[in-house]
Each structure stands twice: as structure tokens, then as C-alpha cells.
Amino acid sequence: xxxxxxxxxxxxxxxxxxxxxxxxxxxxxxxxxxxxxxxxxxxxxxxxxxxxxxxxxxxxxxxxxxxxxxxxxxxxxxxxxxxxxxxxxxxxxxxxxxxxxxxxxxxxxxxxxxxxxxxxxxxxxxxxxxxxxxxxxxxxxxxxxxxxxxxxxxxxxxxxxx
Amino acid sequence: xxxxxxxxxxxxxxxxxxxxxxxxxxxxxxxxxxxxxxxxxxxxxxxxxxxxxxxxxxxxxxxxxxxxxxxxxxxxxxxxxxxxxxxxxxxxxxxxxxxxxxxxxxxxxxxxxxxxxxxxxxxxxxxxxxxxxxxxxxxxxxxxxxxxxxxxx
Numbered sequence: 001x002x003x004x005x006x007x008x009x010x011x012x013x014x015x016x017x018x019x020x021x022x023x024x025x026x027x028x029x030x031x032x033x034x035x036x037x038x039x040x041x042x043x044x045x046x047x048x049x050x051x052x053x054x055x056x057x058x059x060x061x062x063x064x065x066x067x068x069x070x071x072x073x074x075x076x077x078x079x080x081x082x083x084x085x086x087x088x089x090x091x092x093x094x095x096x097x098x099x100x101x102x103x104x105x106x107x108x109x110x111x112x113x114x115x116x117x118x119x120x121x122x123x124x125x126x127x128x129x130x131x132x133x134x135x136x137x138x139x140x141x142x143x144x145x146x147x148x149x150x151x152x153x154x155x156x157x158x159x160x161x162x
Numbered sequence: 163x164x165x166x167x168x169x170x171x172x173x174x175x176x177x178x179x180x181x182x183x184x185x186x187x188x189x190x191x192x193x194x195x196x197x198x199x200x201x202x203x204x205x206x207x208x209x210x211x212x213x214x215x216x217x218x219x220x221x222x223x224x225x226x227x228x229x230x231x232x233x234x235x236x237x238x239x240x241x242x243x244x245x246x247x248x249x250x251x252x253x254x255x256x257x258x259x260x261x262x263x264x265x266x267x268x269x270x271x272x273x274x275x276x277x278x279x280x281x282x283x284x285x286x287x288x289x290x291x292x293x294x295x296x297x298x299x300x301x302x303x304x305x306x307x308x309x310x311x312x313x314x315x
Contacts (some may be wrong), residue, residue: 028313042305047220048313068227069270071248079212079256083243099243100269106202139271141308150304154273 005158030148030159044108044142051121055114062152063142064159065104067095067117070139073132078134084128089120098161105159107145165305174241211286213264214254217247219275219298224248225310227271232286234259244269247296248310266296274302 040061047054055065071084088102094115095102104114124134143154152158163185175194217226230243245253258264266282284292 029283040305042307044307046309046311048311059307063307068246070244071225072243072245075256075305080243080245081257083241083271090260098236101271137310138313138315139246139308139310141271142304154302154304154306156270 005063012025012112024044026091035143037067040144042142042144044140046078046138047141048138051105051118052119052160053138053140055108057108057112057142059142060107060110062107062145064145064155065108065114065140066155066157067102068100068141071120071122071133073128074135075131078135081132084124086123086125086134088122089118091115091119096161098157101155103155103157108142165266184307187276195309209260209288210257211260211288212254212256212291213258213286213294214252214291214296215245215247215266215296216252217272217298217299218250220249220272221300222248222249223273223309224274225308226275226298227269229265229269229297230255230264230266232258232262232264235261235263246310260286262286264292266294268296272298274304274306275299276301302310 009101021084027121041059042063043057043059044063044065045056045058046067047056053067055067057063067090071086071144072080072086075081088097090097090102094105095117096105097103103116108114122136127134141155148158169206181211184226207280213230213232215230225246225248228246228247231240232243232255233240243255245255247253254299263285266279268277277292278297280297281292281294282296284294286292
């Protein structure tokens with residue numbers, strides 16, 4: 001009876017020992033894999049003045065950039081009186097007009113500043129009435145340049161468009 | 163008797179002909195712009211209304227661009243406006259001819275939002291203000307940024 005118990009005890013000790021050894025082996029051969037990724041940021045700043053519109057990439061990813069030039073004739077209270085019908089003197093070597101907006105032809109890299117959109121101040125032309133003031137608003141947008149499908153999906157525009 | 167009447171009609175035509183020709187020539191000389199301006203003056207005087215546009219749901223610093231096409235019933239000459247809606251500030255178009263049919267559409271600037279409209283089409287009534295509201299819900303998929311800036315020319 002005692003003999004049988006001793007055999008069982010020895011067998012249990014053997015089993016425990018082999019299990020611990022297997023665990024130690026597995027711990028030794030398996031490398032811990034840690035997945036890490038960095039979320040890029042898209043941040044762009046517009047510097048606009050009379051005859052100059054430039055965009056600077058302040059984020060951590062290359063971006064595509066577009067600019068809207070919206071102008072109307074307004075009264076002193078900001079009410080719109082009439083649309084502006086002039087044209088924008090655009091640097092077509094670096095920017096392309098499509099669908100009413102101006103797109104920078106190439107992505108803007110980290111820390112880069114775009115070429116000037118304008119080649120001259122935007123001419124207001126003649127006011128349609130004595131109380132009409134030229135109201136000019138410049139807007140800019142940027143979107144991540146990678147993947148390439150992002151800009152097409154967001155704006156319906158691709159760099160190879162004329 | 164019959165011959166006398168025909169002579170009288172013929173003489174009347176001869177007398178009136180230079181006047182008709184002169185009037186036609188004057189109309190031909192008048193440019194399309196002048197005609198448009200005259201029509202506008204004739205129909206604008208005291209016969210206008212307004213349209214106020216408003217966007218809801220834009221994040222701070224973001225904007226929507228909309229276009230408004232207004233077609234007066236009197237002239238059928240369309241005027242197209244492009245406007246910037248930022249934050250909660252409404253924008254009002256004034257001096258629109260009464261009885262103008264208007265249509266407001268998005269110009270795709272607020273691509274990161276789902277848009278719902280109310281009052282995007284209608285007719286301008288005399289001395290009244292029509293209202294159009296664009297309700298936007300953020301639904302962007304890509305990282306983006308942007309700003310709007312009023313600039314003195």
C-alpha cells in the first residue's frame with residue numbers, strides 16, 4: 001500500500017517537473033511582440049495678406065492642400081449685396097484650379113511652406129453701389145497625402161487632374 | 163374708293179417706316195448689359211426680399227461653402243453667389259428680386275460632414291426673409307485641417 005502511494009507521488013513529481021520545464025522553455029523561446037504605431041497629425045497654417053497666400057505644413061505627415069477664394073460685395077453689416085465677378089491672379093505653375101478651388105499640384109512635406117498662390121493682389125474692380133464693400137475670405141484645407149486614395153475620397157480630386 | 167383707301171394705307175406705312183427702323187436700330191445699339199441693367203432697375207425698385215443662410219454642427223474653425231442660384235421670374239437672368247458659412251454666424255443675401263426662385267447647394271468644402279438641408283429651395287417674397295439651414299454631422303475618414311480668414315484687399 002505504501003509502495004503504491006510512493007509510486008504515485010514520484011509520478012506526480014515527475015509530471016510537475018516536466019510541466020515547469022516546458023513553461024520555462026516556452027518562456028525562453030517566445031519573444032514578446034509589442035505592436036506600436038504613431039498617429040500622424042495634419043496641421044497646416046495659412047499666411048494671407050494682400051497679394052500673398054501661403055500654406056505651411058506644421059503637422060507630422062505630408063499633406064495635399066487646397067485654397068478657396070470667396071469674394072462678394074457686402075454692406076457695412078456684412079449682408080451680401082452682389083457677387084464678385086473678378087478673377088484670381090494664380091501662380092499656375094504650382095497651383096491648379098479645379099471646381100472653383102485652387103489645388104497645390106504636389107504634396108506639401110513636413111515643415112515646408114507652399115509657393116505663393118497669387119502672382120498679384122486680387123483686384124476688386126468697381127463697386128456695384130456706393131455702400132458696397134469688397135468682402136474677401138480666403139479658406140484653406142489640407143488632407144493627409146498617404147494613402148493616395150485619401151485626397152480623391154475627400155475632395156474628388158487627384159494630382160493628375162488638369 | 164378702294165384705290166383711295168389702299169393709297170392712304172401705303173402712305174401711312176411710308177410715313178411710319180423710318181420711325182420703326184430707327185427704333186429697331188436703337189434696340190440693336192443697346193448692349194445686352196444695358197438691357198439687363200434697365201430690366202433690373204425696372205423690376206428692383208421696392209420689390210425685393212432676402213435670404214438668410216445658417217450652418218449648424220461645424221467644428222470651431224471649420225467652414226462650409228455654399229452656392230446660391232437666384233432666378234427672378236421677371237428677367238430669368240440667373241445670379242450665382244458663393245458664400246462662406248462659419249460657426250453659428252448666419253449670412254444674409256439682400257436685394258434679391260421678389261418672385262426669384264432660389265436653390266442653395268453645397269460646394270463640397272465641408273466634405274468631412276454629412277449634410278442635411280432645410281429650405282434649400284424656395285421663392286423670394288417681397289419684404290420677407292427666406293431661411294435656409296444646413297445641418298452638418300462630422301463623418302470624416304481622413305486626417306485633415308483647415309481655416310478661414312477674412313482678408314483686406
